[in-house]
Amino acid sequence: MIAVTACLVLPLAAALAAIPLGRRAPRLALVAAPLILLAALAVATEIWRTGPAQLPVGGWLPPLGIALVVDGLSAAFLLTGAIVTGAVVLFATSIFSTPDRETRAGFAFWPLLLAMWGALNAVFLSGDLFNLYVALELLTLTAVALVALDGRRETVAAAIRYMLFALFGSLAYLLGVTLIYARYGALDIALLRILAEPDAPTFVAAALMTIGLAAKTALFPFHAWLPPAHAGAPAPASAMLSALVTKASFYIVVRIWFDVLPVAGNEALAMILGAMGVGAILFGSVLAIGQERLKLVVAYSTVAQLGYLFLMFPLAGSGGEAQPWAAGAWNGGVVHALSHAFAKAAMFLCAGLFAEAIGHDRMDGLKGVARTMPLTVFAFGLAAISLMGLPPSGGFTAKYLLLTAAFAGGNHFFALVMLAGGLLAAIYLFRPLERAFAKPAEGSDITPIARWRQAVPLVLAGAAIALGVFSAVPFDLLRIGRADAAQEGLE
Amino acid sequence: MSGALGHSATLFALTGAALVGIGLYGFVARTHLLRRVLAFNVIGSGVFLFFGATGFRRPDLGADPAPQALIITGIIVALSLTALALALITRYAALSGRSSLEDEAPDDEAPDAGDERGGG
């Protein structure tokens, strides 16, 4: 499958070429982005026709070599990543273009963004625990650098705080991986699915890897780094960070939990993850309500929304016994990750446009923007619908599935928290929208924004809605090659 | 490995575990940013030593080459992260005159000044 290789090689090659190209890098990115999107589409259609595949890199079969895994889950994330990143590339060309002389940020942004894309695709395609580590570190490196790109003291501090959590997360994950290798002599996830046994080293390894990845995903209580980092980065970078970078580590957790660990009997560990998710939903939502800056509202909303993702683990039930609601919870968690990616990317891009138009991102400055920037406000509203979980959106489908699983499994507490989270999201998202529709303040000065740039977040927000309207398509895609543990009890 | 006591692999695996503990203490309990990066490197080499020792359980077969290769990769990755962390810290020191993150005064001018510092 040449398309799979293209998904890895194209963004990395573009990232490398962007370094010597300097000022011409934006044009290169504009050429590369549609190609990578096409490659991701080709991967999805290919597995749609022929089913899941395992591709040994270099022809060496695991455990000796590394195998790439292409199934519905990886294709869904590849495609989401390609759509969001493609939109970000388009959006960023007018911010980080340097027509006359190469500038620092104008140089650094493009190779970092393209390498981030390559790292994301590498994570989504890798089936090897150590290879995932290297890909994850490439992702972290580019993410931290993009947080600090502004160069102000506060953003550098935010980047350092992010880096400290990320370093902690890497070490914990790496330690888990070494234990797995020491125990099984293998790092391939598909092989480990067969080999794994519920014993002491496996349990310690699972706990370490999960904690490390949770820190990288900013799951409560490891969330403290996220709001300043995501709010301080330039808008296109914030969109990447909130939409995709946090999802990459979550994606690995899903792979590990449903492929490696179903045998490890981690009822307690799953409940801890669920409790952390509950903490994230409540804590993130309540703090989002109190923020006076739009980007911080959106960033705290990310903290809250990430919490839903981790409810998937206790709701799907571990231990591998057939639970009729497991598939629903799994689908709900994954669709939530995808629709949040679209909605949050749209929202950060909207926030960036508002800030450009009014010169800052304080909430009171938003008064009346609905009149001058109706397109952007509409996109923000659509994204908000998905985040609140209102129909007909991807966010609704996801939360509906998670809620159904919670009631079916008798987890009423989780259901209650999810409902409360939806209500709180309505409150914190209503505040900026209410201001946008208010009467404009006297003497407010608004810089006009080009229409095509306002259309970019609209497309992303539309994708979040479409995920709900046409939910049969993602469900069929995700079904391809799904792990047994996520399939138990499926009709 | 307990069956092979007297053989140095056990000793070095336990040393690696101890180094992870020592480094982790420095990483959480000390505040000077440079020392935390140093602690990160101590944890890292502890993890590697632990890994390498578990790969040397069978002296009759020699050291397992796979962990060795992974460790070399890990050393380069750790160096890359260290270099970035140090560059961030020098930049931060130049901008703020500080060498630790704690007691940071909230800055009202900054659009990103988080007004919440609780949690983990």
Add this chain to the structure above:
Amino acid sequence: MTPALVFDGLLALLAVAAAMAAIGGRDLFGSVAFFIVYGLLIAIAWVRLDAIDVALAEAAIGAGLTGILLISALARVERTASSGESGEGGRLAKIAAALLCAGVAGALAWAALALDPQGAGLTPLISEALPQAGVGNPVTAVLLNFRAYDTLLESIVLLFALVAVWSLADDGNWGGLPGLRQHARSDGVLATFGRLLPPFGLVVAVYLVWAGSENPGGAFQGGTVLAAIWLLVAMAGITELPRVSSLPLRAALVFGPAFFLAVGAIGALAGTFLGLAPAAAKAIILAVEAGLTLSIAATLALLVAGSPQRTQG
């Protein structure tokens, strides 16, 4: 008690002591000194674990370059920032942290002792596949053939660490020279050192890369030595490092990973991503290693030098 056990026990004890001193000390300069000693001891431990390739990497990178990065970062931070570790947590927090860390170390030790003492890992599989790998050193075979994909990503990680470091420059200095101007007395010890050592280092570096295919060594170790030599010459004030805007420099930085990636892509067109035909494997691996050595050397040297800090030489 065999002499081997006495030696290893003493070595482990010293490494733990050096680590504790590096973590616990008051004076940061002393901590960095302890860290370098710690790295040397760990390199010796790798020799005792029969992992010569890792020992080389640790001596060159873990102890060598990381230590030097720390020294120069310390010098820069102390020039601009107030020192002192104010705001360290209270006694109770420290005890809690110590207990947590002891718990983690204990859990690891417990997991290590629970492992099967007969576990052979991948050793048998690797020896079986080695004849098709193109190189005789099994570690190089894993790095550049069996798990070449890891190594490809890792070379890109290193390069992007440099891009990230550069991205922290002052806007006004963009495109300029990395680090501050170095100077030394023209006939002093340092300058003499800078003239004498390069030929030596060059030979050692080339030897390490060449030897890596059959014996311990390889691109990363050789590249580190080259980087150290280049930096030494620059530190002695004999040459300047190039501007970050220099196209030849950027080409040199990108060349190794790009060549490696191209090899992978060509393999994909022929059927397997990063696939190397056994007959051509040795030649391809040596070519990739040569390219990587060049790029790694340039990247590491510029990582140590830091982001551009001036526009005039």
Add this chain to the structure above:
Amino acid sequence: MSAVLLGFAAFLLLSVAGGLIRVLRGPDAADRIMAVQLIGTSGVAVLLLLAAAGANPAIVDVALIMALLAAFAAVAFVKSASADGLGDPEEPDP
């Protein structure tokens, strides 16, 4: 034979321990640098003994790298101790 060599190597480690005390006590940066250099030299000697004990010439390469990089670390140390952190203690004051 190898046991004797390992015994010697262990003895050299004791000198490393002595060096560690000097690094700890200082009091000057220069004392610490000198102690690190001493330890580096002992480390090289230990490696050479291990190479002989294990009859493994590749270990000599490790010793070679260690010697080279230790010299380099000394330069970096000396640099950082000079007046502006970029010069050479031998230079006359500018």
